[in-house]
Every structure is written in structure tokens, then in C-alpha cells.
Amino acid sequence: MTSRLKTVAATLASAALLTFPLSAYGAVSHPTLSEAATSRVHAPRGVLLSAVPIAQLTAAQLDAAAADFPGIPQARYGVTAYRLIYRTVDHFGRPTTASGIVVLPQGRRGALTVAEYLHGTNATKAYAASVDPTSTDRLVTALFAGQGLVGVAPDYLGLGLGPGRPPYVDTKTETTASADLLLAARAFSARHGVALERDVLVTGFSQGGRATLGLGQALSRGEAGPFRLGEIRAVAGPYDLLGEELPAAFDGRLLPATATYYLAYLVTAWNRTVGLYGDPRDAFRSPYAKTVEGLFDGSHTDEEIVGGLPDSPEKLFTPAFLEKLQHPSGRYLRALQAADQICHDWTPRVPVHFYSGTKDTDVVAANADSCAASLRARGADVTVHSMGAVDHTGTAFAAYPEIIRAFGRRG
Numbered sequence: 001m002t003s004r005l006k007t008v009a010a011t012l013a014s015a016a017l018l019t020f021p022l023s024a025y026g027a028v029s030h031p032t033l034s035e036a037a038t039s040r041v042h043a044p045r046g047v048l049l050s051a052v053p054i055a056q057l058t059a060a061q062l063d064a065a066a067a068d069f070p071g072i073p074q075a076r077y078g079v080t081a082y083r084l085i086y087r088t089v090d091h092f093g094r095p096t097t098a099s100g101i102v103v104l105p106q107g108r109r110g111a112l113t114v115a116e117y118l119h120g121t122n123a124t125k126a127y128a129a130s131v132d133p134t135s136t137d138r139l140v141t142a143l144f145a146g147q148g149l150v151g152v153a154p155d156y157l158g159l160g161l162g163p164g165r166p167p168y169v170d171t172k173t174e175t176t177a178s179a180d181l182l183l184a185a186r187a188f189s190a191r192h193g194v195a196l197e198r199d200v201l202v203t204g205f206s207q208g209g210r211a212t213l214g215l216g217q218a219l220s221r222g223e224a225g226p227f228r229l230g231e232i233r234a235v236a237g238p239y240d241l242l243g244e245e246l247p248a249a250f251d252g253r254l255l256p257a258t259a260t261y262y263l264a265y266l267v268t269a270w271n272r273t274v275g276l277y278g279d280p281r282d283a284f285r286s287p288y289a290k291t292v293e294g295l296f297d298g299s300h301t302d303e304e305i306v307g308g309l310p311d312s313p314e315k316l317f318t319p320a321f322l323e324k325l326q327h328p329s330g331r332y333l334r335a336l337q338a339a340d341q342i343c344h345d346w347t348p349r350v351p352v353h354f355y356s357g358t359k360d361t362d363v364v365a366a367n368a369d370s371c372a373a374s375l376r377a378r379g380a381d382v383t384v385h386s387m388g389a390v391d392h393t394g395t396a397f398a399a400y401p402e403i404i405r406a407f408g409r410r411g
Helices: 012-017 033-038 059-065 138-146 171-190 207-220 243-252 256-273 303-308 319-326 332-342 366-377 392-408
Strands: 046-055 079-089 097-106 109-116 152-153 194-205 228-235 354-356 382-386
Touching: 012 366, 046 059, 046 097, 046 171, 059 138, 059 207, 079 171, 079 382, 097 138, 097 171, 109 138, 109 171, 109 207, 138 152, 138 392, 152 171, 152 207, 171 194, 171 207, 194 207, 194 392, 207 228, 207 332, 228 392, 243 319, 243 332, 243 366, 256 303, 332 366, 354 366, 354 392, 366 382
Parallel strands: 109 152, 109 194, 194 228, 228 354, 354 382
Antiparallel strands: 046 079, 079 097, 097 152
16 A cells, blocks of 8 residues: 555565656755744635645656656646645544645646545655655656646645644545645635636545545535546555455465554554554554554654564564454444445446556455445446556556546546
8 A cells, every 4th residue: 555656675575666766856845844834824624824836847857757657648738836735624523734736737727627646655744745856646646737637636634744643544534635635726726827627537546546435425425615526546445444455464465564564554543543452562562562653653764664563463463452453343343344435335426447456465456346346236337457467566557657648638
């Protein structure tokens, strides 16, 4: 489910994704104290609090930045990226702020279509697209703008300039952060002579793949102001936690070190929202009980997190808690069932496309098949695209040229 597209360690090799040189982005605007302070101003949800330019590329520079991404269609426009800070809510509905990016195609005015890109697993504030000039999430969002679309990408809560710790696989805040950024982007784009079309094209990779379905639900139910759902293209997402992804973490379909990283992040994050343990010693073995929560406070790099974890779930969790993870019950089971409702309690009225790879040892391909079957049973138009014998990284490499081309035709 990793979004940070770089190799973090040999023990997490299958979770490592793509890196692209973004030196073509030129001068980069870094967060300032005054900008961060602005984020504390009280305002209703979706209100724009600040916006600063962070990158600008010509069409040729954008093509050069994507040179290692085979099959990407040639850019039609230069782009300018902006970091937005806006008002949203946390898991419990309390006011907070978040950051994200909006990328506008240069020289285009009038009504444009939005492509919203939702990123995968990221446990590090500094890796967010709004603050990291080497972020592949920033590049992908810019590539949509290069086709004449308005690229939009939230950092999610607790990442980038967002306060607090990042939640993880939290449908509530993935959805609200994404929907509220659309509202902020609408106000911001209007200042640049750009109106946003109602239909939003939604895509995401890994954790962001499942987040596309949460946002899709909100858009289809009219929960994002004037916006509505135009299409979903989800890549390598863990849509079926209870039926596929969690069992895969223990039956060998995920690499043990990869499973350890994801489970540690999930358990520490869900303990704050769901309540999975009272004392870290109830869940984690020594010496990890003293350190594991701190690893996921948003300040640590992938290398530091991987270096601070063992290479298997059995070495991280206590036997009793490991049994709880493998055989969910109580509030943990209810939380998993609620998370999996993204595939069960609605019927998309627009095309849904899933992309998976048969050698993916981060998010098993069965997730896409399971979710597709459930949505089809409710009458949805769903296509599963197998990208062949590729891993998690390879699935993204193979899928996004197709998705950028497909969305570009609607721009």
C-alpha cells in the first residue's frame, strides 16, 4: 500500500515503488511559519486558508520529469502547482486543517475537468506531495494537468502541513480531506479564471485505491457541494481487508517485512480511533512496545521506520494480540466490516475500473476481484484490468499511462 515511490530497505523491497527526478520543477516553495500559522484560523469545512505556488514546468519539462515512466502520453500543456491549506474535520468530526495540491494547466481558462489523485501509504509528513519536491504523487497529479485537466491531490490528515499524527486506512478522513479539498480548489481555481466541471474523475494507488471508493460514495451521494462522480480508476487497493488483505498478511501472500510495516501502522493508527489496546505492551513484544507508536508520529523516514521494526508480524506482536489480528472480534471486527463497506453498500452509476498485478506482494490482486464481484452484484459497471505478472510497483507503472490517457480524453 506504499505511496512513497522509492526503495526504503532490502527488507521492504516489494513495497518500494517508483522514484522520478523532479529537478525540472525548478524553484520550490517550502512551508513557512506564517503559512503554517494560517492553518489554525477557524473556518467552515472546505474553506481555503492559504495557497502558495510550489512548482512550475513547461510541457517539455514535464515530459522530461516523466521520462522513466514508460508510456506516459506527451504533455499538451505546461503546469503550475500550488499548495493549499484548507479547513476539514478529523475522524471524530472535530475541526482541523489539511494540506494538498492543485495543479493548473498553463494557458487554459473556462470550465475544466478535475482529476483527483489519492496517494498510497505514507507515514512521513515530509514525503507529502505538497512539501516534497521529489514526490511521485506530485508528478502524477501534474501529469493529469499536462493533459488539460485540473490535478487535485490531498495529503490526507496529519501529513504535509496537517497537524497531529496521520490516520491510516481511515475511510472517514480520507473522504473528508479529499472532498473538502475539492471545495477549496473550486474557490482557488476561480481566482485564476478556471471553473471546475461538476464531474470528478477519481483515481488512486494502493491505500489511495481504496480511498477512491470512499470519495466516490461521497460524490455520488452529493456530499461534496456541487461536485459529482464522473469515473473511478483504482490501482492496487486493499478494498477487502477482512476477506483478503489481512489474511494475506499471515498466509504468505505478503512478504513478512511488508506485512509487519502495514500492520504496525494500522494497529497504532486504529488504536486512536477504534481502540485496540490499552497499553502498548498488550499488543507489542519487547522492545517494540516502547518505540513502535513513536515510529508512526509522522516525523520518521521510511528507512527509520523499517529499521525500527522486526522482519515479521510474529516478532512484533504478542501471541494474544496476533491471535486477535488473525481472528477479529468485537470493535476490531466491526471496524473492519465498516471499512469494507466501500465495496458493499452502494452502487456506482459510473464506470469503475480496477487495476491489479498478479505478483503484487503488498496488496494481493484478489482484493480487486472481490470488490468487483460485490459491486457487480449490485448492478455496477466494473472492469478489472490485470496488468500481468507485475508487482506493486509494476502495477502502477503499467496502469497510470492508461489512466492518464483515458482521463485526458475527457479533459
